[in-house]
Amino acid sequence: MAGIGFTLRKALGELGRSGKWRVYSAAAFVAAGPWLLTLISLFLLLAWGNALGLQADQRDLFFATITYAMIGSNLISTTAQFFLTRYLADALYVEAPERLLSGFTGIYLYTGLAALALSTAFQWVLPLPIAYKIWTVVLTVLLTQLGLAMILLSAAKAYWDIARGFLFGLLMLGVSALVYSIYLSVTSAQVDETVMLGLFTCGQAVAFLWLGRVIVRDFPGQMPVLYDALPQYRRYPELLGIGFLYAMTLWVDNGIYWFSDQGLIVGGSYLLSPGYDLAKFWTFLAFIPAFTLFSVNIETDFYQVFRRFYDAIESGDTLAPVRMFEEELRTETKAALLRMMKIQAFVASLSWVFAQQVKQFYPNVIDTFQWTIIGSVPHMVWITAFLLLLYFDARKQALWAAGIAVLALLAGGALATELNWSPGAGYLLGSVVMLLAALWLLNKQLDRLLFYAFYDPNGVRKRSLPPAASAHPRQRRLGHPVLDLDEEERFYQEQEEANRWELEMRLPSRREKHGKNKRKEE
């Protein structure tokens, strides 16, 4: 699904060379903005807390709580991400935007419940104050739902609404922090980590409410239907596995070090490995330029070549032009991987040199970082190859790629711990192995592009419409539009029904007849 790329490329075309950087900054903001804003608000809050006399153990507990809430919510929402994105993409492909909300609500409810249940179970056993635990649960659920709301709004191309929502959340956090500072200065009370967590959660809640308002605005009067998730699961069960394993590739290596000698327990509750966690965090920041390029470049150039190939087949071209477009797509796929490798290698080199300059301040963290930043190159190319597999609907292969990636990262981490290597070396090794596996899988796919245009790459032989393109029987009973009736036919049917004369039926008023009420409403 080509999403933000087209909007931004259109702007690129309109702005010319001078506006290029503005557009790329916008892409960067949209690609990583919400995440960055959340982190900025977190660091501002920590700085503010320090200024008000926040103790080191309070700060560590607060930081660990946020880390766990973010990882937990990321695991849950990313598990549902591909599952939901596929539904939204199918609905958009069959030009049924009214189905977007129905798919969303079901998955929204299930992930919300999952986040609630899992975080409650996890918090239950921790030796922390009850209020603190409740706030943590609320925060985990909110972050999960925020992630999903962003997927829906991205499908509806409401990128700037997402950005505004997060900015507004940050603003409200600032205001409430200010109010709390005044309260502290008046009462001379000590700053409390539970209140800080509450403030941070409220900031996220504001962003969430903002996005909720946008959803209500953009999908007015559409009936949310909860049971579209089940047919979607029956049709694409592997998408949940793909999502979960993909999310695991982001965090699984951290887990290895939490349980190693480098791990420590914060607040008697949370396992962390501060050195490795920080190095990985900086490495993730270095993904932003490549993700920006992915949004602007891959999702447009690649997508156009991708569509050209499939459109040629669908529109009834003969073998010769189809073969030409197939070769073009193959070349473009490889070029896309190369582009991603180049940009990530460039960013990694810069980061490595910069890290070398400041090594004396944090020698341990920087040492790890210098390994992980090199590892970010194969990791980023892996992410691209993985997403391209999903573009080609090679779900089985994507599942394999993600599964192998988790195992490779685990093995790399374990090997590094066993052999006393730098932790980052394990990540680098794992990334290289997982990249090689993904490239092999992608290459197999590319070899038989034309074949897979006719035969399912996942080996599914039973052909049926995806759930997003076929109305559920219960939906039909509720009057949900049936997609196999074309628009015109539906229109005439409605006209016919509207003009039918029934006993005791009042004639429509002149006002109604001339659409005056409608105009007034508009």
Added chain:
Amino acid sequence: MKVTLLLEGTYPYVQGGVSSWTHQLIRTMSDCEFSLVYIGANRQKNARYKYELPANVTHLQEVYLHDQDQGQGGLWRWRKRHRDEMHHFFKTGELPSQETLSIIRSKRHTPSVEAILEEKWAWEVTLDVYRELPNAPALVDFVWNWRSMWLPMLHLFRVPLPPGQLMHAASTGYAGWCGAVINRLSGLPLIITEHGIYTREREEEIVRADWVSLPLKGWWNQFFVRVGRAGYESAKYVTTLSQGNQKAQLFYGAVQEKMRLIPNGVNPDLYAQVTPTPDRPFTIGAILRVVPIKDVKTLLRAMAVVLRQQPDARMMLIGPQDEDQEYFEECLALIESLGIAERVQWTGSVNVLDYLPKLDCILLTSISEGQPLVMLEAMAAGLPIVATDVGACRELIEGFAGDDLGECGIVTRLMAPDETGAALLKLSGDRPLREQMGRVGRERVRRYYTLRDVMRSYRKLYDEAVMS
């Protein structure tokens, strides 16, 4: 004797000439046990038998060509020679060896026949064949047609082996192919009886079919010729109903030495008492299924021609109307537009014997026929016939070489409503001519087309096929 009948889209689910012949064959040969293999396109929920199965039918195996295999995964341990044979098969339509057929039938080696088409080498053959076509069609059309072409054939490779000592297919095509496959696997002798010429009927269908794009029509025709030939080559005997059909079979690849001529037959005693009822307007009967191959539209247009000169004439359309609902509705619309609704009566499926006395002649405007049983029944009932020049119709009406009884009806050209209408008018205005033709028809049936003789010929052929 235990015989397996291979039936494509006919008995016991569909009424019609071939089904009637099958039913007659089973009932008459009461000393034989029959197992039936019904080959259909799609499984239909509300399908019902149109005939009560006689007691000597012991098994009924239903095979649906578009059924999907449940097996998952790809081919396992296929050797190069198996792949080479299948490669050759896709290119030429020639049956693979017994060993390769066994590999295809094994669920372990071939979890689903679709897995064969998914192989890299099979895909290469697909593209090779595409490149060999004289006019390149849209690739997407070709690939879906390729699947529609080969999946049913591959599906028939896995048909369960039937019990018995002999197979008797009621046509070439998928039934003949199925027979050829079983013959290759088990050596069971195969007899093919062609009523119409299957390959020619498919050619006519393909010419009209809008689901086959123009560059693919020739390719499909070639395919059915190959399928027909596979049946002819595997069969021990190939029988047909008329000399005209024999010529067509030779043209499509049958070998003279295997050919036998066994016409259809009726029991003349059953129709001996039929005499036209008096004091009623001239009534034309058409005993048919309402399907395009019967060209009901020409029949209705001919009726309109008759009504212009003889406004009190009537027509009875006798037979089932549910086989092709769309075509039936088109016929109803044509009746409306011709303004002949009052003079046309649909009877539906009825006992034909009850209606024959109410008729003065029988009309048949088919585009393709074998040797229509309805004509023999009409002849046995002393009714003159107006029929198109297809299959054995001319032979039945005018007699074959050496038969000097005279004519029992009038032969017309295909899709010629004016000519057909004129022939009907000729009969309507000349009662002595009708009676004369009726007498000729009755005598011809008595001499050459009695059921007893026909069945005796089949019984003899069965013995020969099993013994030799």
